[in-house]
Amino acid sequence: MDAMTTPEERRDALAAPVVILVGHFGSGKSEIALNLALGFRAGGEDVSVVDLDVVKPYFRCRQAREELRAHGIRLVAPEGENAHADLPIILPAVRHLLQHGDGRVLLDVGGDPVGARALGSVSDAVDRSATEHLVVLNFSRPHTATVGEAVEMVRAIERAARLPVTGVISNTHLLSETTPEVVLDGLATAAQTAGRLRVPLVAAAAEGTTARALAGRALPCPLLVLTRLIKPPFEGTRQQRKVGPLFVLN
Amino acid sequence: MAKKLMKGCEAIGEAAVKAGCKLFFGYPITPQNEIPEYMAHRLPQVGGTFVQAESEVAASNMIYGAAGSGERVFTSSSSPGISLMQEGISYIAGSELPVVVVNIMRAGPGLGGILPSQSDYFQATKGGGHGDYRLLVLAPWSVQEAADLVQDAFDLADYYRNPVMVLGDGLIGQMMEPVEFKAERVPCKPLPPKTWAATGCGGDRPTNIINSLFLDPEVLERHNQKLKAKYDLMVRDEVRCTSYGTDRPYEVLIVAYGTVARVCSTALDDLREDGVGAALFRPITLFPFPYAELRAAAEKAAAVLVVELSTGQMIEDVRLALEGSRPIHFLGRQGGMLISPEAVSERVNAVRSGLPAEVRHG
Numbered sequence: 001m002d003a004m005t006t007p008e009e010r011r012d013a014l015a016a017p018v019v020i021l022v023g024h025f026g027s028g029k030s031e032i033a034l035n036l037a038l039g040f041r042a043g044g045e046d047v048s049v050v051d052l053d054v055v056k057p058y059f060r061c062r063q064a065r066e067e068l069r070a071h072g073i074r075l076v077a078p079e080g081e082n083a084h085a086d087l088p089i090i091l092p093a094v095r096h097l098l099q100h101g102d103g104r105v106l107l108d109v110g111g112d113p114v115g116a117r118a119l120g121s122v123s124d125a126v127d128r129s130a131t132e133h134l135v136v137l138n139f140s141r142p143h144t145a146t147v148g149e150a151v152e153m154v155r156a157i158e159r160a161a162r163l164p165v166t167g168v169i170s171n172t173h174l175l176s177e178t179t180p181e182v183v184l185d186g187l188a189t190a191a192q193t194a195g196r197l198r199v200p201l202v203a204a205a206a207e208g209t210t211a212r213a214l215a216g217r218a219l220p221c222p223l224l225v226l227t228r229l230i231k232p233p234f235e236g237t238r239q240q241r242k243v244g245p246l247f248v249l250n
Numbered sequence: 251m252a253k254k255l256m257k258g259c260e261a262i263g264e265a266a267v268k269a270g271c272k273l274f275f276g277y278p279i280t281p282q283n284e285i286p287e288y289m290a291h292r293l294p295q296v297g298g299t300f301v302q303a304e305s306e307v308a309a310s311n312m313i314y315g316a317a318g319s320g321e322r323v324f325t326s327s328s329s330p331g332i333s334l335m336q337e338g339i340s341y342i343a344g345s346e347l348p349v350v351v352v353n354i355m356r357a358g359p360g361l362g363g364i365l366p367s368q369s370d371y372f373q374a375t376k377g378g379g380h381g382d383y384r385l386l387v388l389a390p391w392s393v394q395e396a397a398d399l400v401q402d403a404f405d406l407a408d409y410y411r412n413p414v415m416v417l418g419d420g421l422i423g424q425m426m427e428p429v430e431f432k433a434e435r436v437p438c439k440p441l442p443p444k445t446w447a448a449t450g451c452g453g454d455r456p457t458n459i460i461n462s463l464f465l466d467p468e469v470l471e472r473h474n475q476k477l478k479a480k481y482d483l484m485v486r487d488e489v490r491c492t493s494y495g496t497d498r499p500y501e502v503l504i505v506a507y508g509t510v511a512r513v514c515s516t517a518l519d520d521l522r523e524d525g526v527g528a529a530l531f532r533p534i535t536l537f538p539f540p541y542a543e544l545r546a547a548a549e550k551a552a553a554v555l556v557v558e559l560s561t562g563q564m565i566e567d568v569r570l571a572l573e574g575s576r577p578i579h580f581l582g583r584q585g586g587m588l589i590s591p592e593a594v595s596e597r598v599n600a601v602r603s604g605l606p607a608e609v610r611h612g
Contacts, residue, residue, distance in 0.1 A: 142260050233591070
């Protein structure tokens with residue numbers, strides 16, 4: 001499949017009106033979607049987060065419901081007891097947002113080709129001129145450890161989503177054991193993968209401490225600095241748990 | 251081998267492969283679907299076989315049959331599915347076959363919900379199926395420990411010719427942490443050849459028969475006593491536990507297992523900052539339960555606080571360990587609700603302030 005636009009037209013892919021995030025489960029889609037949403041909202045924009053994850057029961061954007069509401073970000077996700085269901089529920093608002101927009105829209109899609117199938121059911125509503133369909137890659141994860149495996153995963157996701165991927169976000173990390181080298185090794189592999197896919201490398205994501213260590217380095221793409229929001233209930237210092245968004249299951 | 255960022259379910263799957271398991275039989279259920287998914291992807295790469303059974307009842311009988319061949323056999327499920335497997339597990343224990351069963355617990359009873367729970371403690375440790383048998387039960391608190399314990403579970407199952415269960419809550423299955431697999435792993439038990447396996451003897455040796463039916467009561471009693479002797483050996487040799495913060499004086503001893511113990515350890519860090527003396531005792535084997543070790547640790551405390559994602563199940567083993575020697579308090583959440591470090595700290599402080607101990611009937 002060909003990319004939707006040429007690289008020159010897409011220098012700021014993350015700022016597209018609609019950004020769809022796909023990838024292997026656990027690659028960091030929800031984390032990046034939440035960080036982008038909070039960032040855009042801090043800039044005064046009208047932001048919607050669409051939780052299209054119908055395959056993974058835990059650690060989904062919908063579990064940040066209170067956090068998002070507190071920031072004035074619209075969350076589109078099943079409510080009530082259906083919020084906890086592992087059922088293929090796709091709300092009508094998803095199609096509406098894809099067709100008509102309404103401020104900035106971030107779509108967090110379920111992991112792997114099986115998760116992308118939910119996107120495939122609404123892909124006819126995607127306005128390709130206003131949309132970026134980005135794959136998040138963490139080469140520390142199983143099943144996407146090499147360029148070949150990542151390309152294979154992306155092609156399978158594209159088939160399931162019925163939508164070509166338009167860019168790569170490099171997000172290789174090992175959580176608390178991440179070093180700048182881990183990020184840089186992953187970035188090099190992500191760049192090769194982007195080359196094989198013939199799409200641009202849109203951004204390199206890194207959490208605060210690692211991002212600061214990388215600040216002086218020449219990178220082939222912009223650095224997306226993340227604050228880790230998705231955590232199990234025992235992580236983080238007391239201070240972080242009190243002032244930061246502790247994003248857990250309940 | 252470089253560290254990988256793995257979900258607990260993926261790490262459990264890879265650990266089984268690393269332990270030489272080539273046979274998986276199971277049926278999908280949330281929140282452990284990533285285990286069968288991983289095995290379906292991975293086993294063909296190592297010459298193994300993945301079979302999705304028509305139900306958990308069938309899966310438990312498939313592992314029963316396959317284990318009879320002496321191959322390393324594995325299944326996983328979550329609470330309602332594990333209930334369905336109890337018949338097969340009882341037969342496997344009765345037939346003295348090694349299998350590894352992983353239960354990633356969700357909230358019950360019945361279909362319950364899909365969020366984390368620890369309400370299958372009784373089922374795992376006191377025998378969910380019928381008859382005088384025990385499972386050796388291992389409870390990890392991190393993804394790395396889940397990977398390590400699953401590999402040990404295969405050795406322990408082979409050594410004792412008994413089913414071994416790795417009991418994790420939903421969080422263990424779903425959360426991601428860095429994991430390392432050692433290139434040259436040494437088995438945790440000596441592993442004699444499986445001369446009992448039904449592999450086809452070709453007339454060269456007496457026939458091996460896999461059986462749990464003993465109609466002669468004297469023979470069955472001898473069989474029961476032989477099994478009991480194995481469980482006694484487990485009690486003597488396989489107790490595993492650890493503690494956190496017991497190197498300093500403590501007024502309150504928390505007892506917790508699995509990820510709940512992680513939450514408690516975070517609470518203890520906070521309490522230490524506040525100058526509060528509290529410590530954590532964490533059983534790693536739930537059967538055999540570390541009764542003596544817990545009793546020794548509790549003797550240095552004024553009171554004990556049991557924390558569980560249930561209405562109180564492990565607390566009964568804590569009562570057996572302490573034999574009334576210390577007041578026992580309980581903090582629990584149910585239904586998939588989690589316990590926060592703040593809730594643990596608050597309860598520890600309440601216990602220190604003279605909160606009356608939990609009164610339990612039955």
